[in-house]
Amino acid sequence: MRIELNEDQKLIQESAADFAIKHVKPIAAELDETQEFPVALLPKLAEMGFMGIAVPEEYGGAGLDYVSYVLVMEELARYCGTTSVIVSVNNSLACEPILTYGTEEQKQEFLTPLASGEKLGCFALTEPNSGSDCGSMKTYAKREGEDWILNGAKIFITCATNAQTAIVFTSTNPSQGNRGITAFIVDMDQPGVSVKTMHGKMGIRASGLAEIVFEDVKVPDSNRLGEVDKGFKIAMTTLNAGRIGIAAQAVGISRGAMEESIQYSSERQQFGKPIGKFQAIQFFLADMAVRIDASRLLTLKACTLKDKGENYNNLSAMAKLLAGETATWVTNKAVQVHGGYGYIKEYNVERYFRDARITEIYEGTSEIQKVVISRELLG
Amino acid sequence: MKIYVCCKHVPDVAMPFQIKEGRLLSEDLNYVLNAYDASSVEAALVLKETHEAEVSLVLIGPDKGKEALRKGLAMGADNAYHICDAAFEGSDSHAYAQILFQFFSDREYDFILCGKQSQDMDMGLTGGMLAQKLSIPYVTNAVGLEVDSEAKSLTVKRQGDLGAEMVQTPFPSIVTCSNDMNDPRIPSLKGIMTSKKKPMEVIDLAGLGLEESQVGSSGSSSAIVSWSLPPERQAGLKLEGDPEEIVTQLMEKLTTEAKVL
Numbered sequence: 239m240r241i242e243l244n245e246d247q248k249l250i251q252e253s254a255a256d257f258a259i260k261h262v263k264p265i266a267a268e269l270d271e272t273q274e275f276p277v278a279l280l281p282k283l284a285e286m287g288f289m290g291i292a293v294p295e296e297y298g299g300a301g302l303d304y305v306s307y308v309l310v311m312e313e314l315a316r317y318c319g320t321t322s323v324i325v326s327v328n329n330s331l332a333c334e335p336i337l338t339y340g341t342e343e344q345k346q347e348f349l350t351p352l353a354s355g356e357k358l359g360c361f362a363l364t365e366p367n368s369g370s371d372c373g374s375m376k377t378y379a380k381r382e383g384e385d386w387i388l389n390g391a392k393i394f395i396t397c398a399t400n401a402q403t404a405i406v407f408t409s410t411n412p413s414q415g416n417r418g419i420t421a422f423i424v425d426m427d428q429p430g431v432s433v434k435t436m437h438g439k440m441g442i443r444a445s446g447l448a449e450i451v452f453e454d455v456k457v458p459d460s461n462r463l464g465e466v467d468k469g470f471k472i473a474m475t476t477l478n479a480g481r482i483g484i485a486a487q488a489v490g491i492s493r494g495a496m497e498e499s500i501q502y503s504s505e506r507q508q509f510g511k512p513i514g515k516f517q518a519i520q521f522f523l524a525d526m527a528v529r530i531d532a533s534r535l536l537t538l539k540a541c542t543l544k545d546k547g548e549n550y551n552n553l554s555a556m557a558k559l560l561a562g563e564t565a566t567w568v569t570n571k572a573v574q575v576h577g578g579y580g581y582i583k584e585y586n587v588e589r590y591f592r593d594a595r596i597t598e599i600y601e602g603t604s605e606i607q608k609v610v611i612s613r614e615l616l617g
Numbered sequence: 618m619k620i621y622v623c624c625k626h627v628p629d630v631a632m633p634f635q636i637k638e639g640r641l642l643s644e645d646l647n648y649v650l651n652a653y654d655a656s657s658v659e660a661a662l663v664l665k666e667t668h669e670a671e672v673s674l675v676l677i678g679p680d681k682g683k684e685a686l687r688k689g690l691a692m693g694a695d696n697a698y699h700i701c702d703a704a705f706e707g708s709d710s711h712a713y714a715q716i717l718f719q720f721f722s723d724r725e726y727d728f729i730l731c732g733k734q735s736q737d738m739d740m741g742l743t744g745g746m747l748a749q750k751l752s753i754p755y756v757t758n759a760v761g762l763e764v765d766s767e768a769k770s771l772t773v774k775r776q777g778d779l780g781a782e783m784v785q786t787p788f789p790s791i792v793t794c795s796n797d798m799n800d801p802r803i804p805s806l807k808g809i810m811t812s813k814k815k816p817m818e819v820i821d822l823a824g825l826g827l828e829e830s831q832v833g834s835s836g837s838s839s840a841i842v843s844w845s846l847p848p849e850r851q852a853g854l855k856l857e858g859d860p861e862e863i864v865t866q867l868m869e870k871l872t873t874e875a876k877v878l
Contacts, residue, residue: 253804301810
């Protein structure tokens with residue numbers, strides 16, 4: 239079952255699918271093996287308009303809706319978790335907060351290059367001892383005249399190895415926890431910013447994950463995003479939007495695993511017939527299809543609410559929760575369908591299995607999504 | 618330069634087909650721009666990048682055919698003509714050529730590009746029939762195209778089994794394009810949104826000045842009597858033994874059974 243797409247959205251989906259087959263599919267396995275950030279792919283993504291899909295055209299974006307964004311995300315993720323998360327981070331975690339909370343000057347200076355794909359962004363929130371509990375962050379910003387001086391370290395920052403612009407969350411009033419956080423737009427090339435690649439990830443291995451260290455980094459007050467001590471709201475609303483993209487990524491990875499399983503089931507013969515003739519396999523595939531469609535529908539529902547300007551927090555949490563758990567379940571079953579071949583790199587499903595796992599963790603764990611959902615239920 | 622590209626909306630051949638009682642079930646098929654026509658559009662757009670040109674698309678088909686035209690406009694064509702009328706249903710290549718002839722008869726153009734065939738019917742006839750009706754030169758299976766706008770001529774590279782040949786033809790001409798010619802560009806998001814503002818004119822039977830007897834099955838010189846799926850692929854035969862035994866068995870089968878030696 240699908241929500242009916244309009245003519246524009248069908249064309250967008252077709253273009254994204256064609257792009258993914260032509261440019262992403264051929265390099266996906268190699269990216270996973272080499273862990274090298276796909277620098278050559280960035281201009282192609284930019285040329286297609288994929289780096290600022292929901293950003294207005296006046297700021298270099300494509301000026302489309304969030305449904306269009308998730309259609310692109312799903313098609314990219316169908317072949318490559320790495321590529322899809324790069325697009326997601328730039329769109330949802332870098333462009334979105336500047337679009338929502340930035341001054342006009344900040345939009346012109348920072349948003350336009352990000353949305354056009356001229357520059358790449360990242361979102362620096364997590365610290366070694368501050369994950370779900372982001373109010374406990376230690377990266378600190380101290381006001382000095384017209385500038386702020388940043389000191390601290392962030393980890394698990396996707397795209398950090400290649401980003402030029404970072405949205406950095408700092409503690410400006412430690413005693414206030416969540417109510418003492420301020421966001422800044424930071425030039426990653428400036429003195430005091432150093433990046434150290436984090437290797438050895440289970441999946442999405444070429445996403446440029448890194449630790450960022452800030453040593454007396456001077457940031458002008460004009461780069462402050464939003465009001466002082468009001469950064470927690472920026473982080474949360476940004477993640478609310480971002481998790482829609484991750485839900486779409488999870489749907490794409492799941493769909494890829496299912497489609498490969500369908501093909502394998504048609505070809506692999508045991509006991510004199512394709513294994514797709516056996517009920518056990520048929521039931522796996524049926525369950526995959528149901529979960530994927532349900533995840534997609536929730537994701538599209540969250541998009542339609544966002545596009546209408548309505549409160550979508552609960553739906554985005556539901557979509558990410560279901561889609562992430564679906565991705566883990568579907569890719570696990572995909573490996574099972576493939577048997578021994580599912581455990582070896584010759585087939586793609588083992589990569590999908592590894593790529594899927596992060597969708598239950600980043601941009602808000604599944605448990606955090608349940609906190610959001612239960613709060614809505616209980617008031 | 619004024620370039621027209623004839624397009625067709627065809628079932629996606631990558632999807633499975635169903636045939637029931639000799640009839641092709643078309644209700645649930647996914648339709649796409651014919652791949653050979655996409656190459657023709659791309660060829661026109663490449664020329665437009667280096668020459669001052671207007672690229673117009675023409676498509677005969679039902680309402681959903683406009684999706685193919687939208688894609689061509691999103692790729693970068695300037696405008697489109699959707700020739701649409703229920704009377705056209707059942708048209709064969711001859712009827713299509715008649716419709717296109719009527720469309721082009723009072724229009725100015727420098728050359729017309731068509732895909733060398735359509736992916737659904739594989740006839741490859743419409744371009745030639747149209748050229749005959751328009752009394753203009755016709756060059757087929759192009760894999761390369763260059764324009765001399767001053768001399769008003771085209772140089773077409775044709776690919777044959779034995780090699781390539783270069784053919785020069787004056788304006789106006791019809792050239793049918795192979796999908797080996799190029800790799801059609803994928804419409805960007807900007808191209809898709811810009812395409813909405815580009816003109817698309819719908820023309821019906823009356824607008825072309827044709828009678829029903831000239832189109833559809835009445836205007837066709839051929840008819841499809843039935844459809845059938847290709848025979849199921851036979852299981853292979855595994856030859857066993859040492860290499861010398863296998864070769865002996867293989868040679869016997871190639872000689873006495875397959876009769877290719």
